Amino acid sequence: MDCNELNVTLNAYVDGELDALTTARIESHLQSCASCQRRLREQMDVRAAIKTATPYFKAPANLRNRIHAELHKEAKTRWLDYLNTWRWPSMGAALSSVVLFGASLVLVLSMPSADELVAREVVSGHVRSLMAEHLTDIRSTDQHTVKPWFIGQLDFSPPVHDLATQGFALAGGRLDYVNNRQVAALVYHYRKHVINLFIWPAGKETTSNPNEREWQGYAAYEWTQAGMQFWAVSDINTTDLRQFARLLRFSAIAPPPQ
Amino acid sequence: MAKNNHNELARFEHCVLPHLDAAFNLARWLVGNDHDAQDLAQESCMRALKYFAGFHGSDARAWLLTIVRNTTFTWLRQHRMQELTMTIEDDYFDAAAASSEIVGLSPSNPETQLSQQADADQLRQAIEQLPVEFREVMVLRELEDLPYKQIAAITGVPVGTVMSRLARARKRLQQILTSGATAPENTAHGL
Structure with missing residues (x-):
């Protein structure tokens, strides 16, 4: 990977559209190239500016009501047409096969995957941290205070980045237990919400594109980077959580000038 | 029933x-x-x-x-047939590039961020003035966070076109951010 090649793929990289291998090659180039790091920061800046400058137009309530009324009117007339064309005898057979298929689908879908089990654990960890008022073992907004605290507590050193200037303020850290091991939990404040970021060493996969899921009203966002497994959990909306994850991924590669 | x-x-x-x-x-x-x-x-x-x-x-x-x-x-x-005439696409971006004096890109510091806030209105106008084919990929990407593949499916163009439209639109907006230039007025996109 050289600077030209990176220039071509930078947009797709920041959009998270590249495969794990290309992503890893880009990130290893970024680590050693100051001018590409600057280019990445510029990309992040322009995107942040675009985000603030583009309002999301929500559908007005009267439109919602209008559509609701129109749909019910339409459904009524369609039903009358439907009755005239329906083939009655085939219905019983079709219905019973649908029921059988549905039942087997429910069985398959209700078995949680390994990832999903971890998702449930981190969400429980998040909820527990708020309920027990045991949010932080070390309370500090300074990444240079929080990071060393973990040394001696854990058999790995989690990366710690404060994102206060982007709205996600570091509040501290604590030890937690997820996936049958001790993990680092970093706590961030975003507006009036709390984000828990769980970190532990990844297994085989060292870099992966992010996955997101929702569980009982909480959003969870998961990715692997530089050999570490990350899970961000919060009650903020998925778009904000995604932004948080994105900023973290980038600050690991191109830290803002001090 | x-x-x-x-x-x-x-x-x-x-x-x-x-x-x-x-x-x-x-x-x-x-x-x-x-x-x-x-x-x-x-x-x-x-x-x-x-x-x-x-x-x-x-x-x-x-x-x-x-x-x-x-x-x-x-x-x-x-x-509004005139908005869909894609032949002017290149003219638009060429004119846009010519009208903005591209100065060195600003580093990210709090001061720049402040002035970026002030430029939000100007930036929004610039997005509104992008040709509609560029605006739609920007909205689908920036506001809906959709992957390229889905944007391509929705807009009926190849993934490569989605990529290049996004890149060109962002570049244009970056020029506006760093130079304070406005969109060109000599195109069919009414102000």
């Missing part, structure tokens, strides 16, 4: 209507005013209901957005 049809409608309302905001937002960004956007969002929903029996995918939002996109473009073809 009427229950069956009711269930279909209930399923539609459960599955598709939660994406009404996305539908309205896309239409609003494409046509630029509330009134037409509302009509187009409503028309799209009625069309969606009509085709709902044939929808077996898992992503109702992308499916609804495809319908909104097509409905809106049909409307634009009838009412």
Whole structure:
């Protein structure tokens, strides 16, 4: 990977559209190239500016009501047409096969995957941290205070980045237990919400594109980077959580000038 | 028996209507005013209901957005043909580049960020003035966070085109951010 090649793929990289291998090659180039790091920061800046400058137009309530009324009117007339064309005898057979298929689908879908089990654990960890008022073992907004605290507590050193200037303020850290091991939990404040970021060493996969899921009203966002497994959990909306994850991924590669 | 049809409608309302905001937002960004956007969002929903029996995918939002996109473009073809003339695309970007004196890119520091806040209005105007084919990929990417593949499916162009439109639109907006230049006035995109 050289600077030209990176220039071509930078947009797709920041959009998270590249495969794990290309992503890893880009990130290893970024680590050693100051001018590409600057280019990445510029990309992040322009995107942040675009985000603030583009309002999301929500559908007005009267439109919602209008559509609701129109749909019910339409459904009524369609039903009358439907009755005239329906083939009655085939219905019983079709219905019973649908029921059988549905039942087997429910069985398959209700078995949680390994990832999903971890998702449930981190969400429980998040909820527990708020309920027990045991949010932080070390309370500090300074990444240079929080990071060393973990040394001696854990058999790995989690990366710690404060994102206060982007709205996600570091509040501290604590030890937690997820996936049958001790993990680092970093706590961030975003507006009036709390984000828990769980970190532990990844297994085989060292870099992966992010996955997101929702569980009982909480959003969870998961990715692997530089050999570490990350899970961000919060009650903020998925778009904000995604932004948080994105900023973290980038600050690991191109830290803002001090 | 009427229950069956009711269930279909209930399923539609459960599955598709939660994406009404996305539908309205896309239409609003494409046509630029509330009134037409509302009509187009409503028309799209009625069309969606009509085709709902044939929808077996898992992503109702992308499916609804495809319908909104097509409905809106049909409307634009009838009412504002001049906005859809893609031949001026290159002229637009060339003129845009020429009109902005591109100075060195500013480093990210708090001061720049402040002035960026102040430039938000100007930036929004610039996005509104992008050719509609560029605006739609920007909205689908920046506001809906959709992957390239889905944007390509919704807009009916190859993934490579989505990539290049995004890159060019962002570059244009970056020029505006760093130089304070405005969009060119010598194009068909009315100010």
